[in-house]
Amino acid sequence: MNLRQLEAFRAVILGQTVTRAAEMLHISQPAATRLIASLEADIGFELFDRVKGRLQPTPEALTLYQEVQRSLIGVERIARTAQDIRSLKRGSLHIACAPAMGLIFMPRVIASFMAEHEGVHVSLVVHSSAQVIELMVGQRCDLGIIVLPNTYPSPRSEQLIATRMLCALPASHSLCEKPVIVPEDLRGEAFISYPHSIGSRQQIDTIFAAHGVERELRLETQLSQPMCEFVEHGLGVALVDALSAVNYRGDGIVFKPFEPAIEMDFAMLLPVHGPVSKLHTAFLEHTQAFIERHVPKAYRFTA
Known part of the structure; x- marks a missing residue:
């Protein structure tokens, strides 16, 4: 059995004719007929009786339909989840942040991000820059925010802002x-x-x-x-x-x-191993845009 066969079976149960089932699935009537025939061949018993031009499901078909319906609902839930992930409405971010940015500024950034991405779960912990780097290297968080310069080797990063004290x-x-x-x-x-x-x-x-x-x-x-x-x-x-x-x-x-001027820079650490996810990239870009809007030019470092 395959998913397309089960979708055709459900469509015929709901539409009561192959023509309506084909319309529901956006396929031709012969294609819908072949899917039903191949499903019957795979399972070893007939699913429908023809009564006055309509397809009447057999008792065995109605029993099978209950399980098919539950399975297809699960598949549709998976499809919706995939769509949510693609549109950044689903996912989680575990962020470790140095205190200078993590106590007040980053909560404001996160609140703004979550307002635009409902369904995303965010966890924020505040540690020293050295501890943030350790968490990132140990893959115990998704993103890290540190103060530069630091004396510890850090994984790949993107500068957020160069500020002056x-x-x-x-x-x-x-x-x-x-x-x-x-x-x-x-x-x-x-x-x-x-x-x-x-x-x-x-x-x-x-x-x-x-x-x-x-x-x-x-x-x-x-x-x-x-x-x-x-x-x-x-x-x-x-x-x-x-x-x-x-x-x-x-x-x-x-x-x-x-x-x-005393320079004090902030950087976002990205995952050490593997590609950066769409959610990671979206949060980085949102943070950079938030900084651009809310940090005055006079507070920034220019060489």
Whole structure:
């Protein structure tokens, strides 16, 4: 037996004539007749009696029809699933993301993506860039988002955005009037810093050392969001990544360009082995478009 035979059998049961069955299947009447004849030959018994020009199903045919109907419904469900996958309405994404993008910005991206792709299941976990790379290499997630540069070998990736770090100032600070902040402006300022375990800390310390500027280092945190909260509460100034600045919702803080520019890039890691799926590509393109719409040009790094 094959699928086309079973479809013809069901069509004849429903249409009661071969002519109607052929119309339902968009085939010729002789083709429909041959499908029924070949099915009867395969199963070894007759399925229909001719009564006054109509095909009357035999008791055996009605028993068989119940099973055929269940089977074809399953096939149609598979076809709908395939269509959903093709149109990106079905599938799952397990995303691992560095905190700078994963705490606020990526949830906004995912919400926007899911609004356009109903039926897609998304899982988001937040880890350090090194852990994200380990998850991708171990094939324990579908996509990863990391901060560059990093000291770990990473799988294939696509750059999402090159940003520049910004100077976060309390809204009442006198430096808010300056268009650009330079290291000398922050001499003697209470400075909220990343801990030494964060790569950006070394870059920032090197720049201030090169300019001979001493800061008052009393407060550290590894995340930009609490760093911004500390700045708004008047505990000091800070250099933060641009995406955290975009997402900060407080109104007691001002973000200013900082020179010399400190680049902070974000990249999306793609599956290490095998081809990239249509769903992966769609999410990458959606993320890039979302960034283009929501991250100001002034926050981006240009060489």
